[in-house]
Amino acid sequence: MSTIYQLLVGIVLGIVQGVSEWLPISSKTQVLVVSTYLLNLTFQQAYAFGLFMEIGTVVAAAIYFRTELLALLSVLLGSKDSAKRKLFVYVLVATIATGIVGAPLYLIADSLTGVPLGIPMLLIGIVLIVDALVIWHSKKKQREGVNTRKFANLGMKDYIIIGIAQGIAALPGVSRSGITTSTLLFMHVEPEEAFRLSFLIGIFAAIAAFGLVLLSSKTNVSVAITSVGFAGIAVAIVTSIIVSLVLIRFLINVAGKSKIVYLTAALGIIAIISGVISIITGVTG
Numbered sequence: 001m002s003t004i005y006q007l008l009v010g011i012v013l014g015i016v017q018g019v020s021e022w023l024p025i026s027s028k029t030q031v032l033v034v035s036t037y038l039l040n041l042t043f044q045q046a047y048a049f050g051l052f053m054e055i056g057t058v059v060a061a062a063i064y065f066r067t068e069l070l071a072l073l074s075v076l077l078g079s080k081d082s083a084k085r086k087l088f089v090y091v092l093v094a095t096i097a098t099g100i101v102g103a104p105l106y107l108i109a110d111s112l113t114g115v116p117l118g119i120p121m122l123l124i125g126i127v128l129i130v131d132a133l134v135i136w137h138s139k140k141k142q143r144e145g146v147n148t149r150k151f152a153n154l155g156m157k158d159y160i161i162i163g164i165a166q167g168i169a170a171l172p173g174v175s176r177s178g179i180t181t182s183t184l185l186f187m188h189v190e191p192e193e194a195f196r197l198s199f200l201i202g203i204f205a206a207i208a209a210f211g212l213v214l215l216s217s218k219t220n221v222s223v224a225i226t227s228v229g230f231a232g233i234a235v236a237i238v239t240s241i242i243v244s245l246v247l248i249r250f251l252i253n254v255a256g257k258s259k260i261v262y263l264t265a266a267l268g269i270i271a272i273i274s275g276v277i278s279i280i281t282g283v284t285g
Contacts, residue, residue, distance in 0.1 A: 003231060009038050010232035013053060014239025021057040021240075022199065022247045025128060025267060026175040028054070039227040047109060047172055048217035049224035054206040056240030061203045063241075064248050068200055083152075090151070090159050090197075095204045097163025102170035102205070106212060109172055122275035127178045128268025136261045138185045148190045151197060158187060162197075166205050176202055195252050 016034050020027040028050030035046045062069060068087065075081075075088040138148070165183040169176035177198050184194035213221060225233055254263075 003229070006229040006232035007235050009228050010235035011239050012038065013228070013232075014056065014236040015243055017053045017056060017236070018060070018240035018243025019247060021054065021202075021244060022177060022251055023175075023267060025178065025271060026123075026169070026172070027057070029172050032172065035224065035228075039224065041224055041227065042220075044111075044217070045220040045223050048213050048220040051106075051209045051213045052221050052224070053236065053240065055210055056237040057244045058203055058206045058210070059237075060241045060244030060248065061199060061206075064245060065200055065203065069203075086152070089156075090154070091201055091204060093156065093159040094163035094166065094201045095208070097160050098167040098201070098205050099208055101164050101167025102209070103167075103212060105167065105170040106209070107216065109170065119275065119279070122272055122279075123172075123174060125268045125270075125272030125275060127175055127182075128264055128271055131178050131182050132261050132265035132268060134182045134185045135191060135264060138188065138191060139261070149188050150190060150193055154187070154189070161187075162201070166201060169205075170209070176205060192252060199248060199252075 013031060013034060016030050017027055020030040028047065031050035031053050032043070032046040035041050035049050036043070039046075041049065071079075071081075071084040072088050072091060075084050079085070162180055162183055165179045166176055168174055169179050177195075180198040180201070181194050184197055185191065189197070228236070
């Protein structure tokens with residue numbers, strides 16, 4: 001593979017990761033599908049690579065949520081501020097719940113062979129359509145005067161449920177941001193707050209997933225990195241950081257507007273059509 005092709009692949013992978021991580025679609029599955037086609041990886045190699053690629057979006061999220069992360073650090077350093085301590089407990093409990101559920105599911109998914117790539121795409125489409133309905137329902141309740149909740153109104157049980165939902169996203173085809181945002185919306189959390197809280201705990205889930213991949217799937221990740229080259233990987237990570245910073249701001253701003261419903265539904269329809277085509281053509285990992 002030529003250096004120019006590796007760099008082009010890196011740009012494509014970076015854009016795919018940077019866009020799909022924050023939309024209610026599964027970034028690891030998008031990277032899985034693209035890297036399978038462009039790099040001729042197996043399902044396991046592409047799946048591990050999809051989780052590995054989250055490192056770029058972690059950096060972007062850390063930059064965007066630097067104020068919240070500094071608040072968490074201040075608690076570790078002894079801050080008694082009640083709002084900061086509540087945020088710390090939320091992140092800690094949700095992350096622990098994610099690990100308990102997500103680690104076993106990842107190991108199961110990593111052992112799968114011959115999985116039709118169309119199935120994850122169909123799952124993505126279904127999640128997106130459900131997500132659009134949830135957002136629409138949430139906004140309808142707001143218009144009807146039903147009280148919505150903010151972070152201050154959430155409790156320990158809510159944190160655990162959100163963490164469990166995030167852990168399920170370890171499975172291929174399940175969007176982490178999609179399932180956690182949907183869970184928060186089902187709890188009647190305001191859309192803008194739901195996106196913010198979902199993205200924030202995603203930082204720690206992605207770091208944990210990155211570490212788990214390096215520990216359990218080093219061979220698969222090495223094959224993927226060799227295929228795209230170190231220059232291609234560097235370009236992919238930088239590209240995903242830039243795209244992520246733009247998209248995080250855009251999504252949080254648009255979360256309170258009605259257009260997010262139509263955008264989510266349209267993406268779901270596209271994903272379902274893509275999954276059907278993949279199944280018909282018999283593409284497997």
